[in-house]
Amino acid sequence: MRTETLRARLLEAQLDLARRRERAVILLLTGHAVTHKGRLVNELNHWLDNRHTEVHALGPSSEERERPYWWRFWRRLPDRGRIGIFIHGWYGDALFARAERRLPPGAFRDRLAEIRAFEAELAAEGVVVLKLWMDIDRPAQRRHLQALQEDPARAWQLSATDWQRHLQHAAIAALGREMRDATAADHAPWRRLDFRDPAAQLQRVGALLHETLAAPPVAPSGVPEGVPGEVAAAPSIRRAEPRVEASLKKASYAARLAEAQGRLAINAREVARRRIPVVLAFEGLDAAGKGGGIHRVTAALDARQYRIHRIAAPSDEELALPWAWRFWRRLPADGRIAIFDRSWYGRVLVERVEGLAPEAAWRRAYAEIREFERQLLAHGTVLGKLFLAISQEEQLRRFEARAASPHKRHKLTDEDWRNRKRWDDYRQAIDEMFARTQAPGAEWALIACDDKRRARLAVLQEVNRRLEMRLASPH
Amino acid sequence: MRTETLRARLLEAQLDLARRRERAVILLLTGHAVTHKGRLVNELNHWLDNRHTEVHALGPSSEERERPYWWRFWRRLPDRGRIGIFIHGWYGDALFARAERRLPPGAFRDRLAEIRAFEAELAAEGVVVLKLWMDIDRPAQRRHLQALQEDPARAWQLSATDWQRHLQHAAIAALGREMRDATAADHAPWRRLDFRDPAAQLQRVGALLHETLAAPPVAPSGVPEGVPGEVAAAPSIRRAEPRVEASLKKASYAARLAEAQGRLAINAREVARRRIPVVLAFEGLDAAGKGGGIHRVTAALDARQYRIHRIAAPSDEELALPWAWRFWRRLPADGRIAIFDRSWYGRVLVERVEGLAPEAAWRRAYAEIREFERQLLAHGTVLGKLFLAISQEEQLRRFEARAASPHKRHKLTDEDWRNRKRWDDYRQAIDEMFARTQAPGAEWALIACDDKRRARLAVLQEVNRRLEMRLASPH
Incomplete structure (x- = not known):
């Protein structure tokens, strides 16, 4: 599909979602560091009507730490009609804590079971979840890290953990596979996205989101209400x-x-x-x-x-x-x-x-x-x-x-x-x-x-x- | 009024408030330390139907510190039909910060103006505010502090600031007067409560709250809806x-x-x-x-x-x-x-x-x-x-x-x-x-x-x- 056509269809599907207010959609991106998740989310958000989207990427507040773990995600769920975009969301914690061995294997598997239950509950309540695993091979990741570090205009984008996660590339890749196997479901599918040029990446994510929005065959929509009939304009x-x-x-x-x-x-x-x-x-x-x-x-x-x-x-x-x-x-x-x-x-x-x-x-x-x-x-x-x-x-x-x-x-x-x-x-x-x-x-x-x-x-x-x-x- | 009669009337007035859902009521207690505000609030809450009350006495969370000052009070406002009880509420901060000279006189007066505006806005929106200044003279306060300190079963009730506020008794009394003068209004009156025996204190607060609940002559209430007529019971x-x-x-x-x-x-x-x-x-x-x-x-x-x-x-x-x-x-x-x-x-x-x-x-x-x-x-x-x-x-x-x-x-x-x-x-x-x-x-x-x-x-x-x-x- 041409980019312009895709954008138009995606926007149309989103506005349909907002108009019907029957379902909410969650797009979750996780995976390796330096895969430009932030940029991708920004660009995608420009394709969408951002009056109906919300992006969540922050760590927990003191009020959140004082509540059960899942409270922070429940309070951030999008209302019906809206799209919530989560960077790492409920996957990042488990993934990185396990990679750094702060989380024992048993606790990691328990968390995966919790995630399955959470996503099943969302699906049953009309919240559709699409999960993207952002992939990059180790040499490419290293090249990008070095390029970033050497560019004074972009060096601020590097966070303290990026190099650490580069060193843990193999562990994160293996855990990612385990995580995806354990939490893949028809109602919350995983898609792997190989790192490639930004435009192609965006096009692919846009197509996946459009597919998700369009997926369950909903009743055909009539003419929007409240529009006066023919105007010779x-x-x-x-x-x-x-x-x-x-x-x-x-x-x-x-x-x-x-x-x-x-x-x-x-x-x-x-x-x-x-x-x-x-x-x-x-x-x-x-x-x-x-x-x-x-x-x-x-x-x-x-x-x-x-x-x-x-x-x-x-x-x-x-x-x-x-x-x-x-x-x-x-x-x-x-x-x-x-x-x-x-x-x-x-x-x-x-x-x-x-x-x-x-x-x-x-x-x-x-x-x-x-x-x-x-x-x-x-x-x-x-x-x-x-x-x-x-x-x-x-x-x-x-x-x-x-x-x-x-x-x-x-x-x-x-x-x-x-x-x-x-x-x-x-x-x-x-x-x-x-x-x-x-x-x-x-x-x-x-x-x-x-x-x-x-x-x-x-x-x-x-x-x-x-x-x-x-x-x-x-x- | 006998205590039992007062309790019954107060409860009736509260249930009427809850049933109508036209107004909310705020009871705010501030003033000197060791005036048993906590105990008073607890006892009063037992007189009320606590399914329709909420008590607020905590310091700000990190989410609250990251918002404009008044956000912490706006988010805690009681819904129509409910009673919100605030210990110190929006007065304690200004009072104690000024007494400790952390707040310059001009900023203190500005805060009082903000309070006036806030309370006027609440009144206009059907939130009734009753404010109690808890008074105690310096010798009595000293006696109570010493008695508390020497009683192992109650010493935990003493907080680090109680002695400090005892030393600042004169300043707090003077600031309290200034504060009350600046913020007294028909829609948010101040009442001074001299420290006395707990039973009499409670009786007085109960009577004041009842007066507040009963005050604006509201349309006479009919028989509650949904009750089957006569049952020979x-x-x-x-x-x-x-x-x-x-x-x-x-x-x-x-x-x-x-x-x-x-x-x-x-x-x-x-x-x-x-x-x-x-x-x-x-x-x-x-x-x-x-x-x-x-x-x-x-x-x-x-x-x-x-x-x-x-x-x-x-x-x-x-x-x-x-x-x-x-x-x-x-x-x-x-x-x-x-x-x-x-x-x-x-x-x-x-x-x-x-x-x-x-x-x-x-x-x-x-x-x-x-x-x-x-x-x-x-x-x-x-x-x-x-x-x-x-x-x-x-x-x-x-x-x-x-x-x-x-x-x-x-x-x-x-x-x-x-x-x-x-x-x-x-x-x-x-x-x-x-x-x-x-x-x-x-x-x-x-x-x-x-x-x-x-x-x-x-x-x-x-x-x-x-x-x-x-x-x-x-x-």
Whole structure:
């Protein structure tokens, strides 16, 4: 399959998973060191809609060490509709502890039995597990280690354990075979991936994940709900597209995008090193391009560092607590980045305009939001608030283009058309929001989005500016 | 008000809070050292239905330190319908850090402003806050410190900071005044409690809490839902009561109860010291006396050490994950005790009998439960599984007695009568459950409950036996 076709099918299968919310999928990568698991996960995550994925690669916290071993994995299980990507996951511990002889053979076999039981339970509950063993032969591993070590720009990627695991290559290979034999199952199959050039590797993982997503023949999907029928949109597309094309030359855009993303990658790494937490809140009118903006940001980030929180209607557990609780619970740990696709500002936007919150509640929210953001800043969090604005004419053009395009149609709902009718109400709510929630360190960045390319560059610039302001200060 | 009347009214007001689920209540105690805050909280918790309370007195975990300061309190907010009791809560940090000059005066005042904003937000969201300043004069504090120090049985209650805070008595008193002035509000009032004899103290706190619970004139409550109308139950009560009375002499029961609870108190303290986690699962037929059994256990425990989890229908967040997730998420940290009022066995009892889970799912659950419990044991958890059984005749007597008693009527629902009709189905499910989930370290204790007093003693004995078996082993 051509790469472009594969990407399109994979994304389609993922969105289908998210829409149905019947199953969750876990992709777990383990195996030898220096097999570029991190890079692979990052690239794969760019292929996917990362609003529905989460990546787990961290060691246990003190709260986790104080609970039974499996608690750390149970609490990280993806909800139905989501994809959880685990680097090493529940295999790394056992594998490396056994290779270093910290774990006796009997305990190793017991752990494998636990893994079998855990994966069987997941399978029975609709969580599909795909496991990748990342393979590399010893000479190749040595060559890559040396190349890394000698490259000043990449030497930081080497961890203390990489050389140790190189010396244990034979043991890890043998244990890996034992592990795979003991835990292979139809519902949680192993695939071996020989180390090869990154593009081919990614293509192979993408194909395996697509196969997993598509595998159990699910009931055929109808037309997504809530889409108005036929909209004669072709002329509008014609009208819209050339205008955007002309806005910023493609080559110039690509160069500036790459430059901004490169800067962001460096800033984000520095933020992780200095353990600075980052919160980015994206608000904006429908079709202004929040998704595209967020995507250009995350394209520059390590998938292990960030998480996207899509804010929709609260769950029943959230309804039993003060409204701000659902934002507090999602705050990132130090050094990590939380991206809110819509945010606590819903309280003074959609909840106000649609009458979902009483007037007293949303009026009160301005002060509550200021205090919430002050708390974040007091902890040393970098806060970026981006509002993506669009003209009424451009919004109509994009709605019509969406309605006419088969693989964008799912992005358009009846609600979008309804919101559009309340344009003036939203306008007023937005103006008041700006006026009442500007504060030092918590300023709004207003991004004009009629021109998509300039908008995306502006989003990246704003995020970079925020991070660099913080990184320039000594503590 | 007489103590008995106050207790009854307080409990009634609490149950009303739990039934309506409109508001949450926070009781916060702070102030001078050696004012017996811990004891007071424990005694108050015995007056309340502790299935709807939670006590928070611990320092921050590593996950909490990695988030903005207020995250630790947001995540501990009680759900609507519940009472959260905080020792020092968000006041202790500021108070003691300022007294020890670790916090400059400006930062102290900033913190007070944050507290005002936080409490206003809670009030607006239906969380009522009552704050108690525990006062004691310096000579009395000194006398109590010395008495504690010289009593070998109680010297462990002294913490390293108690003497330090005695030396800072004047500073703490002055800061306390400033703090109360700055944060007093109609929606979060301060009450000063002079140190006096424990019984009077408790009475006063109980009255204040009752006042708080009863305060905002809420709509008059009707008859609780789901209660069958009139049941001519008087003869049955007569029939039942004398039999129970005769079962075990009252004096003998009281002595044995006190002895078992004393042993449990010592065991629980040792469990906390050795950081052993404890999980107690209570299952049983309706009206067998789970609530009473749990109450006799918690009466011996420090309210800061345990939490009761009532397992009812899963929330929508829980439904999006494998079924066992909702038990994993509630596991206790090391040294703490989680009491499950109904448990993961619902999967093979009510969910089986009522057809809430497909047959394949509940059949699979036996192995999943065995594995879950094995995980707990592998982590060093003490696991107690208690099944409270009752005869069909005795159940009928108790149902009828409940229907006839105004302050027990809320315990009886239509569902209870419905379950009773399926007695044989439950019988079969229970037998199979016993057969399939017995395992070393995870044995069921079957408690015969037709005789309430003997049943309660048997519950305590079983819990003590479990703890002592574990404490006798060296690690």
